[in-house]
Amino acid sequence: MADNENARKELERLLAASVGDREIKPNVMFAKLSELTKAFAKPMVDWARVNSLWPLQFGLACCAIELMSFGSPRVDAERKGYLLFRATPRQADVMIVAGWVTKSMIPEIKRMYEQMAEPKYVVAFGECATCGGPWWESYNIIRGIDQVLPVDVYAVGCPPRPEDLYLALMKLQKRIGGKIED
Ligand code: SF4
Numbered sequence: 001m002a003d004n005e006n007a008r009k010e011l012e013r014l015l016a017a018s019v020g021d022r023e024i025k026p027n028v029m030f031a032k033l034s035e036l037t038k039a040f041a042k043p044m045v046d047w048a049r050v051n052s053l054w055p056l057q058f059g060l061a062c063c064a065i066e067l068m069s070f071g072s073p074r075v076d077a078e079r080k081g082y083l084l085f086r087a088t089p090r091q092a093d094v095m096i097v098a099g100w101v102t103k104s105m106i107p108e109i110k111r112m113y114e115q116m117a118e119p120k121y122v123v124a125f126g127e128c129a130t131c132g133g134p135w136w137e138s139y140n141i142i143r144g145i146d147q148v149l150p151v152d153v154y155a156v157g158c159p160p161r162p163e164d165l166y167l168a169l170m171k172l173q174k175r176i177g178g179k180i181e182d
Pocket of ligand 1: 064
């Protein structure tokens with residue numbers, strides 16, 4: 001017991017010697033840290049969001065083959081953080097609609113879009129997803145996914161090249177507040 005008392009007194013003496021005449025305000029440091037965290041959090045979250053766009057993994061028609069090429073080493077989409085295709089809408093940021101959209105698929109596409117967390121983005125990839133493409137006058141294919149979902153960026157072509165998707169995603173980054181790097 002006496003040993004404990006001696007140790008406590010020694011600690012108090014050491015503390016008093018280290019502090020000297022300065023006033024101790026232990027909460028000041030944490031208050032400053034809190035302010036710093038608040039100041040940095042939003043820009044950091046925005047930066048992370050812009051630079052890690054995770055696409056939803058699904059394809060509708062032949063444009064999906066180009067979507068697969070997008071994952072090849074030649075395009076190097078990983079360099080921009082685009083390549084983490086997610087198999088669940090709950091972990092995806094961007095829906096890439098690749099291929100024609102039949103009327104029977106609309107409820108499924110809408111459901112997947114609704115399951116994505118905010119903020120979420122849509123890229124229409126290819127002529128079919130943009131405007132119906134060769135099936136413009138088809139009885140069962142809609143004239144573009146923008147009739148169903150809010151499209152942020154269009155990448156045209158039949159088929160569009162994987163590089164077009166790369167460019168579209170860079171445009172999307174710019175649109176959501178990111179800075180395009182060379
Ligand atoms: S745009 Fe061309 S390549 Fe793409 S899904 Fe339509 S027909 Fe196929």
